Amino acid sequence: MEKVSSNKLRIFINQCLVSCSFSIEDASIIADLMTEADLSGADGHGIFRLSQYIKRIKSGGINIKPDININKESESTALVNGDNGMGHIIMNFASSLAIEKASKTGIGWVGVKNSNHAGPASLYAKMPLKRDMIGIYIAVGSANHLPPWGGVDMLLSTNPIAVAVPSMNEKPIILDMATTVTAYGKIKTAAQKNEKIPEGWMVDKLGNSITDPNKSSEGFLLPIGDYKGYGLALIFGILAGTLNGAAFGKDVIDFNSDFITPTNTGQLIIALSIERFSSLEVFKQSIDKVIKSMKSSEKLPEAEEIRVPGEGSERIRKERQVNGIPIDSKLIEKLNNLAKDLKVKPIQVI
């Protein structure tokens, strides 16, 4: 395991993207968001994905100069056409639009089509948060790994949701979860690290557990709460995909194996103005109380501590800001080969 400072990582990503003819502005937006993913512990969604993104870019599967435009619009809603650009840039645009609408009418619900993988869900839920709004992000995952409950055909993805809620003196609550027991990125990370995966994450087509992440292609992920997680994945897919005219179900392109076909990824961001319901101060103080109350619950015998969503991630963020972001040496090697191809400077480890 090597370590890289967040600043050096950001610069590295930026240079790789600029070398692929992204504009300085777009490269900087993507590099910032990808680095934020790694900083906050979303190890399957940051630098880990760079080679894959670049492979798709080089194969013509991503539009590096997209005309991101508003396809439909009303006071509180919009449908954004991402023109097959990088998901990060499209979602950055959509989030700003949702925030703008929320500040006018109380809520902004912005759907996105013709987008691409945009990293961890929390990145976008955190955007309204910076403006003291509640942020909700839902996405159609970029590869199908989940069958309908009782089935074996992988028609659904991990379709995640992230919700960010501002607080006063406590850390904000940031829920970021897949509707499957685990995210596929964690399977990929485990395979990369040569680690086993726990029972209950994946099963094969006969319903038997898979614990070797290298055998992941023989089976599928399990949803949370059995048929309930399937129901959530289905509904999230409809809200972020079908409603926006984006891919869902059979139409989802596996971005891990197909580097050319436009993915038509669907995403959805909601910004909600707290002040339309409560004074901001009263609300934030109430959230502080909620957090304190949860954390001070009596514990189960085996529990070390009680957390609120986002707390673990915030702890990792602080630690990584000081000590750097841990990156597997194999991944560093892979990235440096990429750097060579792109004629940019190798990644600088601490």
Next chain:
Amino acid sequence: MEKVSSNKLRIFINQCLVSCSFSIEDASIIADLMTEADLSGADGHGIFRLSQYIKRIKSGGINIKPDININKESESTALVNGDNGMGHIIMNFASSLAIEKASKTGIGWVGVKNSNHAGPASLYAKMPLKRDMIGIYIAVGSANHLPPWGGVDMLLSTNPIAVAVPSMNEKPIILDMATTVTAYGKIKTAAQKNEKIPEGWMVDKLGNSITDPNKSSEGFLLPIGDYKGYGLALIFGILAGTLNGAAFGKDVIDFNSDFITPTNTGQLIIALSIERFSSLEVFKQSIDKVIKSMKSSEKLPEAEEIRVPGEGSERIRKERQVNGIPIDSKLIEKLNNLAKDLKVKPIQVI
């Protein structure tokens, strides 16, 4: 087990409520919604709750002539003060308001405070559905049965979500789920029927399984997907409760044991206009395709069929419309004692 026709059940509930001085109009709204709960198989949330509601009404814990009013309002949002009325009437009002806003601005997000238990979540998600809109309903449950993950203090309820999505020729998709592995109503129904509950539904304060529903007070419900379900219950509680100035966490009144203290129940309804994103026809046809595609997946060896959310409930509904609603004889007896007290005619079984 006795059977009662939905019409007779509706009349019985109506008469009980009118005898408690509800207006004809309000009694009719509540009776319709409670009967719909039983028809669609939400057995823990319909007639099963009538005695409990009436006990609270007679104890002065519910305002039978509430001044339901809009506390705060913007183009796409509103905060409704339910004035401690029956949840059904308040949510009926809030849902109409959300639909009205959605038809103007694309979306209506209406929060509710000073409300009460309103029956199964699907009832309200189905209201925008009737207007070809997507409906989303979230509620703070009316009794805490869930601790934060790793804890034992029951600071959270089953906080359910329901989402209804219109289709063309297929039945609409209607997800209605608690964030716990099971709803507390199912524990109560099992106790009533003297049935055991499966492992994985409840554990005691040492983390051991509870399978006797009569021992439910010794433990708590388990969330779906471990910490994920806890995260969802927390977020839903904040969105439906804290944001609206309604009770959440420690402040939630257990409506199973306290019949006097106003519950200040919080709920939330979202109506979303599909036409702001897609032509209604195209969308509904796409949903039909999604449904067909899920249902035609190859099955796991032990699976009988693949369903979409709402399908089981719709099947029950059809059967009960023809054959009547099954009600436990003990419950019939209890209801007839109630009828005697209220001086209304006994419930008429088939």
